[in-house]
Amino acid sequence: MIDKVNLNYYESRQSESISSSYLFWTFLKIGSTAFGGLMALISVVENIIVGRHKLLTHEDMLDGISLASCLPGPVAANVVAYVGYRIKGGIGALIASTAVLLPSFVLILGLTIVYLQAGEIPAVNKAFAGFIPAVTAIILCAAINMSKKAIKGWREIAIAVVAALLLQIIGGFYITLVVVLASGLIGWFCFRRQVAKKLPQESIIFPSQKLSWQKIAIPLIILLGLLALSLIPLPLGETSLAKLFITFSGMSLMLFGGGYVFIPMIQEIVVNNYQWVTQTEFSNAIAMGQITPGPILISAAFIGYVVKGFLGATVATVGIFFPPALLMVTLSDVLETIKNSVVIQAALKGIRPAVIGMIFIAAFVVGQTAQIHWLSLAIFVGAIVAILRLRVDVVFIIPIAGILGLVFY
Template identity: 40%
Template sequence: MRAERAAAPTLADLAWTFVRIASTSFGGYMAMISVIQQVVVERRKLLASQDVLDGVALASALPGPIALNVAAYVGYRLRGARGAAVCLAAAVLPAFALMVAFSAAYARWGQAPEVGRVFMGLLPAVAAVMVSAAWQLGAKALPGRREAALAAGAAVTLLCTNAWYATLLLIAASALLGRYWLPAGPAAAAGATTEPAREAAPAAVKLPLLFCPPQLLEACLAPPAQLLLQLFLTFAGMSLLLFGGSYVFVPLLQHAAVDAHGWVSRREFADAVALAQLMPGPAVVSVAFVGYKVAGVAGAAAATAGMLLPPAVLLVLCAGLLERVKSSAALGAALRGVRAGVVGMVAAAAVYIGRAAPAGAASLLIFALALACLRRYRSDPIWVVPPAGLLGLLVY
C-alpha cells in the first residue's frame, strides 16, 4: 500500500527535525535510526517505512557512520543533494557541539562532569525507543513466517557475535535469502517511493581533493591551514575503511591519533572514547575531541568533516543508482530480505542497550513507561528520553 505522505519539507524544516532527532539519539547508531523511523515515518509521514529500511541497507553496505549515512539518505530522498547535506550537518551538530564543550572543559579541568546516574535512566528509555521502532518496522517488513524467521535469525546472529563484519554479512545473507527463499512479491514496493529533486551533488566536487597528493596541497597553504588539512585528510582516509560501526573505528582512530601522529596521549584517547559514550548520536564524534586538542574548534570541525563527508558523498552517488534499479524484480526480492534482516538487527540492538541498563525494578519501570508513551500515546522521543534521564537521577 502507498504510504500517506506530507508535502516535501523545506531545508530549514529538515534541519530542525534532524537536530531534534540527534538530540535524543543516545545509545549508538541503531538508536538514531530508531528515532529517525519514529519521527520521519510514524509522526511526520515524510517517507514510507520501506524507504528508511532501504537507506539502512545501503548505509550498512557502505563505509562510514551508519546512522549519519541514513540521515543523509533520508535528506537525499526528500530534497536531493542539498537535503542530504542539511540532514547530515544537522544530525551531527548536537553531538559535535557537546563534544567541543566537553573538550574545552577537559582541557581546563582535566575531566568530564559526572553524569552516570542520568545515563542509567536514559538506557531503558532508549531500549524502549528501539523496541517501538522494531515493532513498527516489523508490521510492514514481516508479512509472513519466512520474513519473521529471517528477522529472528538476524537478531540471534547479531546477539551471538561482536565481530565487526557481522552487520555486513547479515545484510548480504538477508539479500540472498530474500532473492531465493522468500515467496514472490512486488518488486521493492516501487510505488511507495518518492524521487528526490534531481540536482548535481555539490559535495561530489570534494572527491578529487581526497586523491590529490597531500604534500602538494600542504605546500600551497600556511602552517595553520596545513594542520587543518592534515586532520581532514587523515580522517577522510579512515572514514572509507569504517565498516561495521564503532568497534572497528576505535583501533583505527587510536593508531592514527596516538601512534602515528601523537596528537593525543593514550590516556586522553581513552577519555575521548568515554566522552563519546555520553553524547547523542554515533561514537565517531570522538574525532572532534582529537581535532580540538590539536587545533581548537577549527580542528574539531576539520576532523569531523573528514570523517563524514567522503562516506556521505559515496552514499548519495549510490542512492541515485539504487533508485534507477529498484524496479528490478530480483533486486526487489533481495531488498525484501534485507528489510526483514534490518528489523532483526534493530531488535538485537534494543537487547544490547537493555542489557547495559542497571538490573532492577527501576529500569523495568522506566522501560515500561517509555514504551507506553511511544506506542500508546505516540509521543515524540524528544519528550520521552530526557525525562527518563531525570528520573534516573532520582531513582538510582
C-alpha cells in the same frame, strides 16, 4: 488504489513542501535527544520522520539502513544523510547531517574545554542510567513498527530470527555484511515470482529508468581523490588543517562496521602515528563521544580541538562525516534507480526482515547494560506505552528518563 507513479509524484510533492528551516529544526531535535549510539539514533529518526511526519515509509528507512550497513563510515550518520536526501535532495542531506551533529559537536566542545582546563569529565552516570532503559524501549518500538509491513509470513520471520541470532552469537561487521548479502540472495530465491506479478513486464530484470552516470561519477572521483591523498605522503604540516581534513577523510572511507570498530584504527593513527593526543586523552575522547547524543565518532572533534582549536575540531568533524555521507547519497541514487526491478525488489524483501532482526537484537544488547533497579523497568515499560499507545514524541521521553535517573538512582 494509487499506482506507483502517482504515489512517487505525491511523495515528491510532499517533500518539496518541507522547508529547509523545518528540516533543520526537526533534525536538531533528533540530534539533541538521540543518546545511545547507532540504533538509538536510527530509531529516533524512524519514529519522527516515518512514524509522526510520514515523510518516508518504513521500507525507505530499511533500504537506507541496508545500504549504509554495506558502506564505509558511521552507519547512523549515513542513514541521516540518506533520509535528508530523500526528503529534499542534496541540500536536505546537508541540512539533516549538519543539524543532527550540531548538538553533539557543541556538547563535546564544551566537555573538551572543561577537560583540558580541569582535567576531569563531569559525572553523568545517574542521568545515563535513566537514558538506557528509555533508549532500549525506543529501539524496540522502532523494530516493532518496521516489522508490521516488512514481516508478513514465516519466511520473513525466519530470516529475522536467524539474522538476530548470528549478530548476537558472532557479531562484527563481516557478519553484518554476510547477513545483508545472504538475506538478499534468499529474498531473490523466495520472493522473485511474487514480486514479478506486481511489477510491469519491462521491469522483470532491470527497470527502464537510466542512471545519470555523470552525476554519480563526479562524487566518486572526488572521494577516490581524498582516499588517495590520505595514503600518499604529502609535504603538509603535521598539525595543519589540511592534514587533519585529509587524514580524517581517508579514515572515514576505510572504516567499516560502526563506531566501536573504528576505534582501534583511529587510535593507531592519531595516538601512535601522529601523536596528536595521548592515550589517556584518546580514551577520554571516546568516553565523551559516548556521553553525548549522536554518533560516537563525534570524538573526532575532541582530537581536532587539541590539535588546532575550534577550526581543528570543525575540520576533523567534517572530515570524518562528510565523505561517507557523500558516498551514501551518491549510491542511494543508484538504489532508487534499480530498486523497481524484480531482482532488487525480491532481494530487498529478504534484506528488510534481516535488518529488523538486527534492530531487535540491538535493543536486547542495549537493555543488558541497564541497571538492575525498579526504576529501569518502570522507565522501559513507560516508554513503550508512551510511544506505541500514547504516540508521545521520543524527543520528550529521553530527557524525562534522564531526569528520573538523576532523582531516583
